[in-house]
Amino acid sequence: MTPKHCVTLLTDYGLEDGFVAACHGVIASICPPARIIDITHLVPPGDVRRGAAVMAQTVPYLPAGVHVAVIDPGVGTRRRAVAVAVGDRVFVGPDNGVLSWAATDEEIRAFELTDRGLWLDPVSATFHGRDIFSPVAAHIAAGREVATVGEEIDPAGLVRLPPPARNVRDDMAEGEVVTVDRFGNVQLSVTGADLDRIGARYGEALTVTLGRHSRRVSYGETFGSVPPGELVAYTDAAGQVALAVNSGNAAQRLGLPPGAHVRIAIAT
Structure with a gap:
């Protein structure tokens, strides 16, 4: 797979703490050539719809690459972690709808992130952005095939937010x-x-x-x-x-x- 050296980040982490820097550090450690673009980290806490809207409206202006969205009020629960491949882009994040307005195409492929060898160890129950999503995104950016990050799943089963009325x-x-x-x-x-x-x-x-x-x-x-x-x-x-x-x-x-x-x- 051709390396995708652009990684973008969208979160609700804010800028007061070290959360964003930790994600940057993980990506840079795994894929040093990665160009990291911060879409925003000021999405209102837990506002999945706002995150989905900002991602969908911004992605058309971003280079092809790996796009990470972490608006994840269900972190640590049974909600799935996924990667969704759409053309020359891969979207990585929780399966809660935050990716659904951007990752729209008839020819999408979806994978549940189940290869723990790509994750950090140990994994925090409350910081999957650092320990799962960032390292997986970095490995894909470095050239790893998205099909190897975990089990392929039916895209029809992904959580999708209803479109705005x-x-x-x-x-x-x-x-x-x-x-x-x-x-x-x-x-x-x-x-x-x-x-x-x-x-x-x-x-x-x-x-x-x-x-x-x-x-x-x-x-x-x-x-x-x-x-x-x-x-x-x-x-x-x-x-x-x-x-x-x-x-x-x-x-x-x-x-x-x-x-x-x-x-x-x-x-x-």
Whole structure:
């Protein structure tokens, strides 16, 4: 197998402790040429859906390689540890859905990580990111065949997160909050293409309904399309519709957590 010297890491470990450095160290010790890219380590603790969304939206811009995601509230339990091969990429992490939005293809192969010879010894019951996922990823990056990391399993049996709700009909697009970024911008499952379908145009107003409350919101190309302090709907870098406040925090103003239902129509 051709070495995949790029290893990416996405976790909820934070930056206050040595968890991330330990994973880096394990990878570098096993595969010294590895180029390690940190996607983020600031996923909210245990937020598998946020991790899945960030991974899926980031992977298209990453080099081919091994992509490790460790959002793992079930660490140490009977949940499986897996590697999923998709083309020239291998995804490594817990089988809890965190890989499912990125590892999507009809021709995927999946393997349960059962070759303990690739793990660190001893294995901590609470730090599989260091002791299982990082070393396995490093061995694959160094050229080990993914088919040798453990038993092949049916990809249909992998845990998959349900896709975010999304529906477009006539003059209305409905969806849910997918993520909220550190700026308080609220990303929706509705896409820019969906708004094109209902006839929305930049510079026009939209009616955004959140629960029982509706707001008139400008549809702009960027934050500066509205004065500071005002709400704007825009299509973000991932092609999703998002709500923002110019120089403010839309999530706080609107009280919108991930999963909240949102309906968008052209204002009349």
